[in-house]
Amino acid sequence: MVTIGYLPNYQNGLGETIIQGYYMHQGVGMWFMTFTLGLTYYYLPSSLNKPIYSYSLGVLAFWTQMLFYTMIGTHHFVFSPLPWWLQTVAIVFSMGMFIPVVAGTTNFLMTMKGSWNQISKSYVLPFFLVGVVFYFVGSSQGSFQAFRFTNYVWHFTDFNVAHSHMTMYGIISFLLWASIYAILPKITGREPKQLFVGVHFWMAFIGLFAYMISMMTGGTLKGLSWIEGNSFIESVILMKQYWVWRAIGGSLMFLSHLMFAYNFYVMAKMNRVKESIQKVSPQTVTA
Ligand code: HEM
Numbered sequence: 001m002v003t004i005g006y007l008p009n010y011q012n013g014l015g016e017t018i019i020q021g022y023y024m025h026q027g028v029g030m031w032f033m034t035f036t037l038g039l040t041y042y043y044l045p046s047s048l049n050k051p052i053y054s055y056s057l058g059v060l061a062f063w064t065q066m067l068f069y070t071m072i073g074t075h076h077f078v079f080s081p082l083p084w085w086l087q088t089v090a091i092v093f094s095m096g097m098f099i100p101v102v103a104g105t106t107n108f109l110m111t112m113k114g115s116w117n118q119i120s121k122s123y124v125l126p127f128f129l130v131g132v133v134f135y136f137v138g139s140s141q142g143s144f145q146a147f148r149f150t151n152y153v154w155h156f157t158d159f160n161v162a163h164s165h166m167t168m169y170g171i172i173s174f175l176l177w178a179s180i181y182a183i184l185p186k187i188t189g190r191e192p193k194q195l196f197v198g199v200h201f202w203m204a205f206i207g208l209f210a211y212m213i214s215m216m217t218g219g220t221l222k223g224l225s226w227i228e229g230n231s232f233i234e235s236v237i238l239m240k241q242y243w244v245w246r247a248i249g250g251s252l253m254f255l256s257h258l259m260f261a262y263n264f265y266v267m268a269k270m271n272r273v274k275e276s277i278q279k280v281s282p283q284t285v286t287a
């Protein structure tokens with residue numbers, strides 16, 4: 001994927017656009033999504049101490065993702081001068097993405113079923129839950145963005161920025177945080193303070209919410225303003241208040257990352273006493 005994406009002989013004219021569309025989408029769909037889903041299939045059941053709900057649903061989700069995700073790169077270029085049929089294939093396969101997304105979401109939620117009491121015990125499950133819900137909502141949003149009539153309104157607007165963060169941040173970052181909070185304490189034996197994990201969770205969640213809602217609302221109004229034929233500057237002026245909300249949300253997200261950095265430091269700091277005991281004990285045994 002990287003080789004094709006950077007080979008210079010593909011990089012001219014419309015061919016470049018097609019290659020870059022597929023390259024970018026393989027990046028989010030076949031790299032970020034697959035490894036994060038892989039982590040979730042492992043760490044969600046293991047942190048709940050039970051098996052995954054359905055192995056068959058997992059197999060279905062995996063193979064349909066391989067089939068549909070690899071074919072949707074051109075949905076970034078709806079209404080562009082690329083072949084119309086290629087755009088249509090991408091739109092149809094974007095709808096096909098509902099199959100792996102529904103299969104995956106069902107599998108994760110059914111695995112969580114019966115363990116809701118864990119929610120109050122640690123923040124691992126809430127992080128997983130937010131990631132899984134955004135997996136469904138963000139991906140469905142993407143499928144709906146691919147249609148010609150919706151793309152007509154939303155393309156080139158801030159709505160896309162909302163989608164990028166609902167997915168890259170809501171799914172990928174939240175599931176990665178869940179996995180890190182699930183595994184690191186088991187490796188190092190060091191738990192962060194629940195209060196501080198809570199501060200990270202709520203600031204990231206509320207911040208993302210403000211970011212997304214403002215960009216989705218402002219983006220839609222911007223698209224409609226362009227369709228009405230208003231001047232570009234009008235759409236910039238109307239976005240002002242939504243960008244203020246994005247700044248508020250973004251600042252909360254940024255602050256939550258500082259909290260995470262501290263929690264990570266606490267979890268990753270090796271227990272010096274434990275370490276020295278481990279170092280000393282083999283020598284003691286041989287002596
Ligand atoms: C069912 C799954 C998905 C579908 C059908 C889908 C669909 C789309 C569509 C149609 C666009 C282009 C909108 C436009 O330019 O007008 C888009 C953009 C984007 N999507 Fe998705 N999406 C899906 C899932 C995801 C996931 C899981 C991620 C990230 C992990 C993601 C990240 C992005 C990003 C970053 C962009 C913006 C690209 C740019 O800068 O132009 N999408 N998506």
Ligand code: HEM
Nearest residue numbers: 158160161164165168169172173249250251253254255257
């Ligand atoms: C403090 C947290 C974050 C803030 C405040 C933030 C803010 C922004 C801003 C202002 C843009 C430019 C939007 C525009 O073109 O108008 C952007 C773009 C983008 N960000 Fe973030 N971001 C954050 C975290 C992240 C993270 C963690 C990821 C990925 C995991 C991410 C992925 C992206 C992507 C893919 C784009 C391009 C979107 C597009 O072209 O549609 N962001 N971000």
